[in-house]
Amino acid sequence: MHFTAEQHLDDGVVERKFTLGEIPGILWTPATESAPAPLILIGHPGGLNMMYPRLVARARHAAAQGYASATIELPGSGDRPRSAAADQARADLRGALAAGEPVSDDIVDRLVLPLVEKAVPEWQAVLDALLALPEIRGPIGYSGGVIAIGVRLAVVEPRICAAVLFAGSYVPRTIFEEARRVTIPLHVLLQWDDEGNDRQMALDLFDAFGSEEKSLYANMGGHTGVPQFAGEEANRFLGRHLT
Amino acid sequence: MHFTAEQHLDDGVVERKFTLGEIPGILWTPATESAPAPLILIGHPGGLNMMYPRLVARARHAAAQGYASATIELPGSGDRPRSAAADQARADLRGALAAGEPVSDDIVDRLVLPLVEKAVPEWQAVLDALLALPEIRGPIGYSGGVIAIGVRLAVVEPRICAAVLFAGSYVPRTIFEEARRVTIPLHVLLQWDDEGNDRQMALDLFDAFGSEEKSLYANMGGHTGVPQFAGEEANRFLGRHLT
Numbered sequence: 001m002h003f004t005a006e007q008h009l010d011d012g013v014v015e016r017k018f019t020l021g022e023i024p025g026i027l028w029t030p031a032t033e034s035a036p037a038p039l040i041l042i043g044h045p046g047g048l049n050m051m052y053p054r055l056v057a058r059a060r061h062a063a064a065q066g067y068a069s070a071t072i073e074l075p076g077s078g079d080r081p082r083s084a085a086a087d088q089a090r091a092d093l094r095g096a097l098a099a100g101e102p103v104s105d106d107i108v109d110r111l112v113l114p115l116v117e118k119a120v121p122e123w124q125a126v127l128d129a130l131l132a133l134p135e136i137r138g139p140i141g142y143s144g145g146v147i148a149i150g151v152r153l154a155v156v157e158p159r160i161c162a163a164v165l166f167a168g169s170y171v172p173r174t175i176f177e178e179a180r181r182v183t184i185p186l187h188v189l190l191q192w193d194d195e196g197n198d199r200q201m202a203l204d205l206f207d208a209f210g211s212e213e214k215s216l217y218a219n220m221g222g223h224t225g226v227p228q229f230a231g232e233e234a235n236r237f238l239g240r241h242l243t
Numbered sequence: 244m245h246f247t248a249e250q251h252l253d254d255g256v257v258e259r260k261f262t263l264g265e266i267p268g269i270l271w272t273p274a275t276e277s278a279p280a281p282l283i284l285i286g287h288p289g290g291l292n293m294m295y296p297r298l299v300a301r302a303r304h305a306a307a308q309g310y311a312s313a314t315i316e317l318p319g320s321g322d323r324p325r326s327a328a329a330d331q332a333r334a335d336l337r338g339a340l341a342a343g344e345p346v347s348d349d350i351v352d353r354l355v356l357p358l359v360e361k362a363v364p365e366w367q368a369v370l371d372a373l374l375a376l377p378e379i380r381g382p383i384g385y386s387g388g389v390i391a392i393g394v395r396l397a398v399v400e401p402r403i404c405a406a407v408l409f410a411g412s413y414v415p416r417t418i419f420e421e422a423r424r425v426t427i428p429l430h431v432l433l434q435w436d437d438e439g440n441d442r443q444m445a446l447d448l449f450d451a452f453g454s455e456e457k458s459l460y461a462n463m464g465g466h467t468g469v470p471q472f473a474g475e476e477a478n479r480f481l482g483r484h485l486t
Contacts (some may be wrong), residue, residue, distance in 0.1 A: 192450070192459070204445065206461075207435070216435070216472070218449075218459040229483065230458070232474055240472070 001129040013063045015056070022080065023122050024048065025072035028059035029135050036137035037068040038242045039130060041123060041145020041153075041160070046077030047168070058143070061235050067242060068136050072126055074146070075118040085114060093170075108170040112148050116175065120152045127159060136191060141238045147205070148175045149239050154182045162241035163187070164234045167202035170225065179205055185213040187237040189230060193222040194219075244372040246270075256306045258299070263372050265323065266365050267291065271302035272378050279380035280311040281485040282373060284396075284403070286367060286387020288412065289320030295317055301386070304478050310485060311379050315369055317389070318361040328357060351413040352389035355391045359418065363395045370379075370402060384481045390448070391418040397425045405484035406430070407477045410445035411437060411466065428456040430480040432473060437466040 005017040012031025016022070026048070030037055040062045044051045048071065055071050062069040076083040089110035096103050130136045142153055143164035150165045155178050167190040186209055190202050206216045215237070219230050248260040256322040260267070267433025269291070273280055283305045286293045291314065298314050305312040319326040332353035339346050373379045385396055386407035393408045398421050429452055433445050449459045458480070462473050 177372065191458075212463065214435075214463060215470075216459070216461040218461075220455065220457060227458075229479065 001013060001126075001130075002226075007022045009056070009163075011060060015059075019221060020122075020126055023072050024079070025053070025070060025125060025126060026059075027068065027070045027130065028056070029068045030063040031224055032067055036135055038139050038141070039136050040067050040069040040141045040143055040179070040238060040242070041127065042069050042071040043142065043146060043149060044071060044074075045145045046074035048073045048078045051080075058231075061170075061231070061236075065098055065235060065239055067141075067238070068130075070126065070130055071144075072122060076123065083114065085110065097186070103170065105173060109172045109174075112146075112170055112172050115146070116148050116152050116172075119146075119149050120156065123149075124157055127157070131159075136142065139242050141242050143234065143238065145169065147171060151179050151182060151205075152174050154184055154186070159173065160184065162238060164189065165235060167191075168197040169203070170198075170203055171201060174175060176205060176208060179208040181208050182209050182211055184211060185237070185241050186211045186215070186241070187234055188216045189226055189234060190216060190218040191221060191223055193220050196223055244369075244375075252299070252303070254303060254306070258302075263315075263365075263369050266369060267322070268313060268369060269298070269302075269337045270311065270313045270373065271299070271306060272311045273306040273309055277382040279378055280309060281382050281384070282370075282379050283310050283312040283384045283386055283481060283485070284370065285312050285314040285318075286385065286389060286392060287314060288388045288429055289317035291316040291321045293321075301474075304474070308478060308482055310384075310481070311373075313369065313373055314387075315365060318358060318365065321379060326357065328353065346413065352417075355389075355413055355415050356417070358389070359391050359395050359415075361391050362389075363399065366392070367400055367443055369450055370400070371429060374402075379389060382485050384485050386477065386481065388412065394418050394422050394425060394448075397427055397429070403427065405481060407432065407480060409469075410434075410448070413441075414444060419448060419451060422451040423453045425452050426452055426468075427454060428480070428484050429453050429454045429458070430477055431457065431459045432462040432469055432477060433459060434466055434469065435461045436463050439466055 001018050001020045003016045003018050007015050014029045016027045046083050059069045076086050092107045139161045140159045141162045142160050145166040146169050147165050154163050162185045164187045188206050244261050244263045246259045246261050250258050257272045259270045302312045319329050335350045382404045383402045384405045385403050388409045390408050391414050397406050405428045407430045431449050462470050
C-alpha cells in the first residue's frame with residue numbers, strides 16, 4: 001500500500017490517498033485518535049471522484065464517532081480500465097429498460113457477478129493492508145452501495161462484524177441465495193419512492209438475510225435522497241456494533 | 244374531565260388518572276415543565292392496566308423530551324362495557340385462524356370499524372379537554388397501536404401533526420383508502436418476524452399513505468419485541484416534529 005497524497009481536513013481528519021497495486025483508494029483517520037481506531041469500509045456505486053463529496057461526509061461522521069474509514073474505486077469505474085463485457089451488459093440493460101422489457105437474469109448476472117468476483121477480493125486485500133497499519137484495528141464495519149458486493153463480503157469476510165447496506169441495485173439470484181448465509185447484524189436502507197429500484201426485490205432480499213438482527217429503514221426522497229436522520233440512524237447502528 | 248388520582252413518579256413525572264364521561268385515561272406531565280408542554284397521545288391495543296408498564300415507560304421518555312402524554316382505555320376493553328358484536332367478531336376471527344382460513348373482510352370490518360368509529364371521537368373529546376388545561380399546548384403527536392385508529396385520527400384530526408404507527412393489526416379496506424388522504428409525517432414501526440401480522444398488508448398500507456414524509460422501520464424481535472433503538476428513533480421522529 002502506497003500513500004500518494006495526504007491532507008488534513010478542517011475538522012482535523014487526516015485524509016490519505018493510496019494505491020494497492022492497481023486499486024486506488026482513500027483512508028480517513030480521526031484527528032484526535034492516538035490509539036488504533038476501528039474501521040468502516042465505505043462502499044459506493046463506482047466513480048470515486050464523483051462520489052467524493054458524499055464519501056468524505058460519511059468519513060467525517062465516522063471520524064467524529066472515533067472510527068477510521070476507507071474506500072476504494074470499483075473495478076471498471078473512474079480511472080480504472082473499463083471492462084468490455086460490463087459495458088456490453090450495461091448497454092443491454094439500457095436497451096431492455098428503454099424497450100420496457102423486464103431485465104433478464106442473464107443481463108443482471110453479466111452486469112453484477114464479474115464486479116462482485118473482482119471487487120470482493122480487492123476489498124479483502126485492502127483490508128489486509130489497512131489492518132497492518134498501527135492506526136487501524138478491528139472491529140470492521142461495512143457501509144455502502146452495490147448491495148451484491150456487501151452481501152458477498154458479509155458472507156466471505158469474517159472480520160466484518162456489521163454492515164449497512166443500500167437497497168437498490170440489481171441482485172443476481174446466486175447473491176440472493178448467499179444472503180440466507182449472512183449472519184452479522186444488518187441495517188438496510190431503502191428509498192421507497194426510487195422508481196429505478198425494484199422495491200419488491202429489495203424486500204425479498206431483506207427477508208432472505210439469515211441475520212438474527214436485521215433492520216430495514218425505508219424512507220422517501222428518491223434514489224440519492226436518503227434523509228439526514230436515516231444516515232444518522234445508520235451511524236448509530238454501526239456505533240452499537242463497532243465498540 | 245375529572246382527575247381521580249395523582250402521583251409523582253421517581254423521575255418527577257406527574258401521573259394523573261382521569262375520567263371524561265365514561266372514558267378512563269392517564270395524563271403524564273414533565274417534572275420541570277412550567278411552560279405548557281406539547282402533547283403525545285399514546286395509543287395501545289386496549290387493556291390499560293395490562294399495558295401500563297409499557298405505556299408509562301413511553302410517557303417517561305416523552306417527559307424527558309419535555310412532552311406531556313396521555314392515554315385512554317379503548318371502548319370495550321379493560322373495565323369498560325364489552326361489546327357483544329365485537330366479542331362475536333373476535334370469536335369469528337379466532338375461528339377462521341384456527342381453521343386455517345383467510346380472515347374475511349367482513350370479519351375485519353366487524354372487528355375494527357366499530358372500534359374506530361367509537362374510539363376516534365373519544366380521543367378527540369379527550370384532546371379538547373386536555374388542551375383546555377394550562378399545562379398542555381400543541382403541537383400534538385400520536386403514537387400507538389391499532390393502526391386503523393391512528394389512520395382515522397390522522398385524517399380527521401388536524402391538531403395532530405405527526406404520528407408513530409405500529410403495523411400489525413387488521414385494517415379494513417375503507418381505512419386503507421383513507422390512508423391515501425393522510426398527509427402528516429409518519430413513522431411506521433413493523434415487526435418483520437411477527438407471524439400474527441400480515442406483513443404484505445402492512446407494506447401495502449405504508450405504500451398507500453399520502454404523506455410526503457413517511458418512514459418504515461422494520462425490525463426483528465417478534466410482536467412485542469420492538470428493539471430499544473427503534474423506540475428511540477420513534478422518539479427522535481416525534482422530537483423533530485413537535486418542536
